[in-house]
Amino acid sequence: MEFRSDMTVELAYHVGLDQDVAKAARVSTLGEGAKEDGRPVEGLINFLMRDRHGSPFEHNSMTFYIEAPIFVAREFFRHRAGWSYNEESARYKELEPSFYVPDKHRKLIQTGKPGAYSFEQGTFQHRGALMGSFQVAYREAHLQYRNMLEAGIAREVARAVLPVGTYTSFYATCNARSLMHFLSLRTTRPNSAFSSFPQREIEMVAEKMEADFAELMPATYEAFERHGRVAP
Amino acid sequence: MEFRSDMTVELAYHVGLDQDVAKAARVSTLGEGAKEDGRPVEGLINFLMRDRHGSPFEHNSMTFYIEAPIFVAREFFRHRAGWSYNEESARYKELEPSFYVPDKHRKLIQTGKPGAYSFEQGTFQHRGALMGSFQVAYREAHLQYRNMLEAGIAREVARAVLPVGTYTSFYATCNARSLMHFLSLRTTRPNSAFSSFPQREIEMVAEKMEADFAELMPATYEAFERHGRVAP
Amino acid sequence: MEFRSDMTVELAYHVGLDQDVAKAARVSTLGEGAKEDGRPVEGLINFLMRDRHGSPFEHNSMTFYIEAPIFVAREFFRHRAGWSYNEESARYKELEPSFYVPDKHRKLIQTGKPGAYSFEQGTFQHRGALMGSFQVAYREAHLQYRNMLEAGIAREVARAVLPVGTYTSFYATCNARSLMHFLSLRTTRPNSAFSSFPQREIEMVAEKMEADFAELMPATYEAFERHGRVAP
Amino acid sequence: MEFRSDMTVELAYHVGLDQDVAKAARVSTLGEGAKEDGRPVEGLINFLMRDRHGSPFEHNSMTFYIEAPIFVAREFFRHRAGWSYNEESARYKELEPSFYVPDKHRKLIQTGKPGAYSFEQGTFQHRGALMGSFQVAYREAHLQYRNMLEAGIAREVARAVLPVGTYTSFYATCNARSLMHFLSLRTTRPNSAFSSFPQREIEMVAEKMEADFAELMPATYEAFERHGRVAP
Numbered sequence: 048m049e050f051r052s053d054m055t056v057e058l059a060y061h062v063g064l065d066q067d068v069a070k071a072a073r074v075s076t077l078g079e080g081a082k083e084d085g086r087p088v089e090g091l092i093n094f095l096m097r098d099r100h101g102s103p104f105e106h107n108s109m110t111f112y113i114e115a116p117i118f119v120a121r122e123f124f125r126h127r128a129g130w131s132y133n134e135e136s137a138r139y140k141e142l143e144p145s146f147y148v149p150d151k152h153r154k155l156i157q158t159g160k161p162g163a164y165s166f167e168q169g170t171f172q173h174r175g176a177l178m179g180s181f182q183v184a185y186r187e188a189h190l191q192y193r194n195m196l197e198a199g200i201a202r203e204v205a206r207a208v209l210p211v212g213t214y215t216s217f218y219a220t221c222n223a224r225s226l227m228h229f230l231s232l233r234t235t236r237p238n239s240a241f242s243s244f245p246q247r248e249i250e251m252v253a254e255k256m257e258a259d260f261a262e263l264m265p266a267t268y269e270a271f272e273r274h275g276r277v278a279p
Numbered sequence: 280m281e282f283r284s285d286m287t288v289e290l291a292y293h294v295g296l297d298q299d300v301a302k303a304a305r306v307s308t309l310g311e312g313a314k315e316d317g318r319p320v321e322g323l324i325n326f327l328m329r330d331r332h333g334s335p336f337e338h339n340s341m342t343f344y345i346e347a348p349i350f351v352a353r354e355f356f357r358h359r360a361g362w363s364y365n366e367e368s369a370r371y372k373e374l375e376p377s378f379y380v381p382d383k384h385r386k387l388i389q390t391g392k393p394g395a396y397s398f399e400q401g402t403f404q405h406r407g408a409l410m411g412s413f414q415v416a417y418r419e420a421h422l423q424y425r426n427m428l429e430a431g432i433a434r435e436v437a438r439a440v441l442p443v444g445t446y447t448s449f450y451a452t453c454n455a456r457s458l459m460h461f462l463s464l465r466t467t468r469p470n471s472a473f474s475s476f477p478q479r480e481i482e483m484v485a486e487k488m489e490a491d492f493a494e495l496m497p498a499t500y501e502a503f504e505r506h507g508r509v510a511p
Numbered sequence: 512m513e514f515r516s517d518m519t520v521e522l523a524y525h526v527g528l529d530q531d532v533a534k535a536a537r538v539s540t541l542g543e544g545a546k547e548d549g550r551p552v553e554g555l556i557n558f559l560m561r562d563r564h565g566s567p568f569e570h571n572s573m574t575f576y577i578e579a580p581i582f583v584a585r586e587f588f589r590h591r592a593g594w595s596y597n598e599e600s601a602r603y604k605e606l607e608p609s610f611y612v613p614d615k616h617r618k619l620i621q622t623g624k625p626g627a628y629s630f631e632q633g634t635f636q637h638r639g640a641l642m643g644s645f646q647v648a649y650r651e652a653h654l655q656y657r658n659m660l661e662a663g664i665a666r667e668v669a670r671a672v673l674p675v676g677t678y679t680s681f682y683a684t685c686n687a688r689s690l691m692h693f694l695s696l697r698t699t700r701p702n703s704a705f706s707s708f709p710q711r712e713i714e715m716v717a718e719k720m721e722a723d724f725a726e727l728m729p730a731t732y733e734a735f736e737r738h739g740r741v742a743p
Numbered sequence: 744m745e746f747r748s749d750m751t752v753e754l755a756y757h758v759g760l761d762q763d764v765a766k767a768a769r770v771s772t773l774g775e776g777a778k779e780d781g782r783p784v785e786g787l788i789n790f791l792m793r794d795r796h797g798s799p800f801e802h803n804s805m806t807f808y809i810e811a812p813i814f815v816a817r818e819f820f821r822h823r824a825g826w827s828y829n830e831e832s833a834r835y836k837e838l839e840p841s842f843y844v845p846d847k848h849r850k851l852i853q854t855g856k857p858g859a860y861s862f863e864q865g866t867f868q869h870r871g872a873l874m875g876s877f878q879v880a881y882r883e884a885h886l887q888y889r890n891m892l893e894a895g896i897a898r899e900v901a902r903a904v905l906p907v908g909t910y911t912s913f914y915a916t917c918n919a920r921s922l923m924h925f926l927s928l929r930t931t932r933p934n935s936a937f938s939s940f941p942q943r944e945i946e947m948v949a950e951k952m953e954a955d956f957a958e959l960m961p962a963t964y965e966a967f968e969r970h971g972r973v974a975p
Contacts, residue, residue, distance in 0.1 A: 340572030676903030
């Protein structure tokens with residue numbers, strides 16, 4: 048049995064870079080000449096982002112391998128357009144006893160109302176109550192899950208007792224446009240044109256994806272940052 | 280605290296009937312004359328289904344209100360194209376202590392391998408082990424969830440201990456084409472052209488949706504049945 | 512043979528109103544209690560729009576019947592997410608000789624560069640050149656199309672000579688969210704947060720759709736207007 | 744002025760091979776162990792195709808550069824799910840005078856009714872009528888287009904007279920699943936489980952894409968062929 052506080056995000060493979068955004072955009076204005084253009088791409092990409100020409104940002108692909116708690120995967124899979132998923136199945140395999148516990152930086156206390164929460168750190172008492180409850184609940188769930196499997200109950204039935212804090216793993220494939228839409232909703236930054244209120248755990252995943260994206264497509268990323276982190 | 284074995288499926292509202300499938304199809308062959316056609320629609324719908332002309336089946340909309348365990352919602356939300364969702368949020372509200380337990384008809388024992396499982400009823404011992412483990416695990420999870428909330432821990436943090444057997448509620452909106460695709464994968468019938476292996480619990484939801492669909496769009500439904508339950 | 516300058520937009524049928532946006536949103540915060548809520552919806556809808564909670568705006572459906580030139584349909588059908596289409600087919604039927612000519616309000620002269628064009632009215636000479644060329648080209652195209660059909664050439668082959676100014680007809684089904692996205696790109700207004708440069712002819716279609724939408728869902732429409740005409 | 748009968752299809756770049764289909768599928772059954780699996784992939788891919796597990800075929804990307812007549816692009820862009828497009832714009836640039844004429848192998852005569860046409864070769868007279876009409880119509884359209892541009896009319900207005908046989912160019916990005924769906928509808932083969940009736944010109948494009956696909960992902964392609972050319 049394992050308690051984890053981190054998220055795994057690995058960029059498995061990808062194709063399509065800043066220059067391919069520009070190439071796709073230039074087919075509109077140049078036709079077949081688009082292919083031979085050697086000009087710098089930054090200005091064009093900046094213009095596309097500003098005026099929300101989104102389609103040139105779709106001719107690329109990034110495939111990530113991710114490990115995160117089920118409640119994060121639940122929020123993640125709400126993103127439909129431009130996303131593909133394959134996830135570990137609790138019908139086909141026994142889930143590993145790996146459970147999420149917040150680390151000491153996680154703010155535990157929530158005040159305010161839906162759409163305008165603010166979070167505070169909490170005291171040692173809060174942290175203690177949390178750790179106690181998480182451990183007891185996770186251990187009991189895992190024990191009963193194992194008991195049922197040993198009694199011969201089908202995995203897909205027994206899994207009903209597993210908590211949403213259990214780690215799952217999945218592949219997620221997206222393109223720059225769908226990724227920017229995801230980042231605009233699942234991270235929170237001062238320079239965002241729109242406010243968003245992601246749960247911290249999915250933001251931890253998003254931040255790692257953002258770092259990979261910034262490295263792969265620096266001109267696209269810079270334009271995203273400059274124009275309020277809104278997907279075009 | 281409540282234990283449930285049933286699924287709630289209510290057709291909240293809808294628009295578009297068999298005649299509108301025909302009308303959309305006839306715009307292809309008749310142009311604006313499409314609107315005045317008074318012929319019976321069964322033959323045309325049957326032809327569309329057989330030759331997989333899918334788009335005429337999209338000009339309609341059905342909105343369902345559904346209550347089901349989280350593990351069912353997880354499978355449901357994998358359906359992206361032609362589906363819209365809004366779900367109860369464990370970030371914004373405290374979840375009700377309502378938990379899924381299989382009824383006595385649920386086959387509990389699984390044999391075979393992925394893609395070719397078969398299920399058997401199991402004995403009284405199996406049923407007893409299951410009921411014992413479900414109740415212990417659910418009660419402990421709920422107790423620790425409540426303890427954390429009372430200690431002031433944020434709902435979005437405390438919910439990590441809640442099991443995937445907890446009931447959630449959501450609205451799902453689809454059209455006849457996306458619904459038929461869902462039914463082809465989430466039900467299993469002798470007359471299906473392709474084999475599918477849905478988990479029984481999502482099939483229970485799918486069967487109720489199918490009944491509503493069959494009543495709303497009888498000609499479309501009959502053609503679906505006749506042509507191997509494959510979405511066009 | 513007919514020359515037209517107008518666009519036909521008819522709302523064929525629809526389902527889902529402002530109150531259903533609110534109902535879908537409240538399932539998040541209230542669970543099953545969502546169904547009994549009787550509070551006014553304007554404030555909630557305004558909040559959803561401001562913070563870009565888009566999914567509650569998808570549980571509704573509007574089906575439009577549209578007649579417009581092929582070049583408008585070409586731009587229209589680039590909208591994929593949340594849109595369904597069925598169009599008159601030049602493979603299955605002979606197209607009517609109905610052709611688009613700009614009316615006298617259409618600005619004919621373009622200056623500037625891609626992404627920053629401005630348009631001016633033009634002189635009588637411009638208008639005269641245009642009308643002459645349109646009529647000659649349309650008549651010749653129609654004559655040769657008819658000649659080929661009479662010679663027994665297949666419709667799908669003969670249609671290659673038909674100009675993109677030929678009128679076509681189609682059904683388009685969308686929801687409030689996908690329609691707002693369309694409107695944000697295909698209309699241009701002073702209060703838009705982002706600049707857009709739609710071709711006037713598709714804007715004529717969009718404006719008629721917008722009028723229907725504003726009447727059906729006034730609270731949603733007002734929030735769209737207030738928050739910079741950006742789809743949530 | 745140029746008359747063409749061929750279609751250009753170039754695979755610009757791609758990522759994701761048969762082994763990545765298998766890797767995505769194995770995450771379901773193996774979890775993180777999925778990454779180290781060294782077994783042959785053919786059997787697994789065959790099983791996935793047969794039982795219509797479609798999502799593992801989405802974690803790859805192919806970007807094509809295509810030149811084809813506008814009427815082909817019109818049919819092509821009806822494919823929405825899993826497709827991204829950028830096309831040459833007649834608003835932003837003057838279109839090249841390059842026009843489609845059927846080559847001598849194109850069957851010109853159509854008999855039967857919608858959904859069950861059959862095509863025959865036609866006589867020399869048919870071919871002669873066609874070539875005459877195409878040339879006259881294309882030349883007149885091009886002449887009037889040029890006249891208007893020289894008179895100072897905006898490109899987006901003048902283009903209304905251009906025929907749908909004019910060549911356009913575009914980038915199209917897809918994945919193996921969306922490509923197989925396209926191929927199932929836009930090609931016709933004896934081993935297809937469902938009949939389809941694509942227009943020959945889009946089939947010419949589809950066949951070239953199919954050849955690239957077969958080379959890139961041979962195990963996936965073979966399974967597609969074996970199971971009736973139905974997308975999973």
